[in-house]
Amino acid sequence: MTANLFRVESIIEVQPRRYKFKTNEYQKSGLVPIIDQSANFIAGFTDEIERAYDGDLPVVVFGDHTCCLKFIDFRFAIGADGTQLLRPIKEIDTRYLYYALRAIDLSQFGYQRHFKLLKESEIPVPPIESQRCIASILGAYDDLIAVNRRRIAVLEEMARGLFEEWFVRFRFPGHEDAPIEDTQNGPLPVGWSWGRFADLASEVRDTVSPEAVDPTTPYVGLEHISRRSTTLAEHGAAADVSSLKARFQLGDILFGKIRPYFHKIAWAPFGGVASTDAIIWRPNPGFAAQALLQASSDAFVAYSVQTSNGTKMPRANSKVLADYLCALAVSNISSRFESTVGPMIESAASLQAANANLAASRDLLLPRLISGQLSVAQAESELEAA
Numbered sequence: 001m002t003a004n005l006f007r008v009e010s011i012i013e014v015q016p017r018r019y020k021f022k023t024n025e026y027q028k029s030g031l032v033p034i035i036d037q038s039a040n041f042i043a044g045f046t047d048e049i050e051r052a053y054d055g056d057l058p059v060v061v062f063g064d065h066t067c068c069l070k071f072i073d074f075r076f077a078i079g080a081d082g083t084q085l086l087r088p089i090k091e092i093d094t095r096y097l098y099y100a101l102r103a104i105d106l107s108q109f110g111y112q113r114h115f116k117l118l119k120e121s122e123i124p125v126p127p128i129e130s131q132r133c134i135a136s137i138l139g140a141y142d143d144l145i146a147v148n149r150r151r152i153a154v155l156e157e158m159a160r161g162l163f164e165e166w167f168v169r170f171r172f173p174g175h176e177d178a179p180i181e182d183t184q185n186g187p188l189p190v191g192w193s194w195g196r197f198a199d200l201a202s203e204v205r206d207t208v209s210p211e212a213v214d215p216t217t218p219y220v221g222l223e224h225i226s227r228r229s230t231t232l233a234e235h236g237a238a239a240d241v242s243s244l245k246a247r248f249q250l251g252d253i254l255f256g257k258i259r260p261y262f263h264k265i266a267w268a269p270f271g272g273v274a275s276t277d278a279i280i281w282r283p284n285p286g287f288a289a290q291a292l293l294q295a296s297s298d299a300f301v302a303y304s305v306q307t308s309n310g311t312k313m314p315r316a317n318s319k320v321l322a323d324y325l326c327a328l329a330v331s332n333i334s335s336r337f338e339s340t341v342g343p344m345i346e347s348a349a350s351l352q353a354a355n356a357n358l359a360a361s362r363d364l365l366l367p368r369l370i371s372g373q374l375s376v377a378q379a380e381s382e383l384e385a386a
Helices: 094-102 115-120 128-168 288-295 298-306 318-322 331-371 376-385
Strands: 004-007 012-014 032-035 044-046 059-063 069-072 083-088 122-125 193-196 201-203 218-220 245-248 253-256 265-267 272-274 278-283 325-328
Touching (some): 122 331, 128 288, 128 376, 278 288, 288 331
Parallel strands (some): 218 272
Antiparallel strands (some): 032 044, 193 325, 201 278
């Protein structure tokens, strides 16, 4: 495959940004998704359709500070500062441009504005037919990842919905025949009791120096935990960190205690070490799903914010959270909830692991395809295997 090298700034057109949303304007849901430079593909939502991006699609979104790249082919709104919208000139496929830009490594420049550096870089541009073939192969991986992301979102939404129905609204299976009684802390089904979060999970404080563990041990920092998702999408390795860390096990709950309003709570699909800025909760036997969904509920997070210490960088207080009031069901309802929702949590984690494998395969192919070291035919064969 023959390809000429072009300076990026000579083949892109920066799109105007008439409206931008500040982070405090992001909603949990809405008519239009908000795209910004964060690692989350969708950062939030808005109902203000008139402030959505009104230019041509698709576009490549580049994070000036984060170097995050996103291919966007649907209506969206622009979030926060540092977001650049790019479209290629004629005879260059937009999705090919997206992947070619991803092959540029700007990580060595640290935290700064990177757009100038991106524009000064060069990328190979083969004939348009080859561009489309390359984009199609790499896009197939991303399409599979997107399908899995949607399945994960559905599983998480179902789990949250069931928790709300059973433990907040008390509409569990057979609730029609379970009378409600008034208690000092509010109405509760007969036979149920009020307990503390500590009845669902116990805090674990097991710190260790990274040098004392295998350097390949998974490391989870707050930057690896997505907002409002209980599924852990990424992680690092113990070799990348040097300060004291906290051990966690498969099935533990990682709760981001720094600025808890960021709503960073995840179920651990493996054991490893985590930032000490995370509270490690270990579910008590028979309460794994309830503990996770209680900890990630809006009410629990709001309480963690309300009772946090400090103003500039508030920290959640684990001792206070341990006393958070929780509804404890009769044993048959509790065990039925675990057997119903537990597999949803594990399935979401399995899909996330599959996505990690797909992303790794795509990232191995990407530089070789863009550079011409790997033929389209070879890449198609690897795609079939994946």
